């Protein structure tokens with residue numbers, strides 16, 4: 001694939017790649033930090049490159065034949081890229097997505113004519129309904145089915161070696177000193193990084209930008225709020241394997257970035273640079289700004305920003321969401337932020353007797369039950385608070401272990417006011433858990449909430 005001529009093309013597939021760099025002049029006035037705007041690809045993300053490359057490769061090898069079906073397990077952007085190529089080249093497309101995927105992304109896939117199947121987000125890697133296993137099965141069962149397999153397909157990193165890397169080298173006139181990229185499948189950083197390292201004779205430093213709890217940077221694998229980057233690990237996964245396309249040796253070091261920093265950086269890029277980008281772009285930009293600060297004035301840092309903020313208007317760019325998740329909490333009087341306090345919680349599988357004793361000793365209004373198997377290096381993720389049990393819940397229970405209801409409890413964010421939180425709680429609620437940075441940060445009785453209201 002050569003750099004596209006953006007003035008006209010035979011098909012929109014001729015417009016994939018060739019994205020520009022823009023300097024982050026306001027975020028980093030004293031340094032040279034450039035953002036590579038992958039949202040300017042026709043399907044809206046960096047994944048257009050891998051999607052097109054994988055399809056062309058499969059056509060060439062005969063793995064994908066006319067009238068065939070493109071199948072993939074994807075959290076969104078790879079699906080959009082593949083759905084776009086499938087539509088333009090006359091294939092059916094079928095995607096398996098985690099059920100937490102933003103509704104805008106599902107609708108976009110359907111708009112391209114794709115079929116969408118949802119599966120639970122948090123499953124062990126070995127579970128038959130895990131996104132990847134489910135998609136693999138569907139591809140086998142579908143006549144003419146071809147699994148794109150972004151995690152194992154060498155065409156994914158290879159296209160970044162052939163296009164993304166050379167584009168950055170050329171756009172900086174060979175002056176780049178640091179490449180900063182998030183790691184999802186690892187295709188972007190592996191391909192782009194290996195090219196830049198080779199062409200510069202090892203001078204360019206390759207920096208991974210990773211959510212704090214992601215496994216790539218050494219986290220415990222517990223959930224993080226930034227979508228599509230990082231490596232999540234379900235505690236029941238027996239063998240934690242990184243994707244085949246990710247080559248760790250290409251990465252010189254990893255900067256870990258907390259969700260709050262990633263998300264507020266993404267928000268800042270929209271507000272100060274006019275760049276409406278997604279959460280993983282915030283992760284990459286935050287790491288790039290840190291790298292530039294440490295490297296000094298001669299550094300030329302390039303961050304790859306994978307996608308647009310359009311798909312996340314109801315998340316990272318929504319003040320309501322930010323306040324409920326406790327990412328924004330210091331800009332208004334009367335929020336729940338001052339009520340943050342240490343929390344005693346128990347893992348799933350705890351006996352009712354132990355839970356009662358723990359609740360009594362804690363003095364809390366209720367006891368959070370969290371997914372078992374996490375380290376205590378980080379507070380439990382809000383998404384892994386599976387129950388919130390009061391003494392009356394525990395008193396009447398004879399079965400073991402502690403009960404976990406089908407619907408998780410509603411939490412309230414440190415960025416909400418007590419009145420806002422109270423307005424959306426059901427009539428039977430006796431206590432709620434407090435959420436800061438999408439993690440457990442307190443337990444509040446209804447009385448404590450009401451007292452804060454006045």
Ligand SMILES: Cc1ncc(COP(=O)(O)O)c(C=O)c1O
Nearest residue numbers: 077184185186187188228280306
């Ligand atoms: C928004 C977003 N950020 C980051 C990534 C990570 O890119 P890669 O899979 O090439 O590592 C992806 C990939 O799906 C993505 O969609």
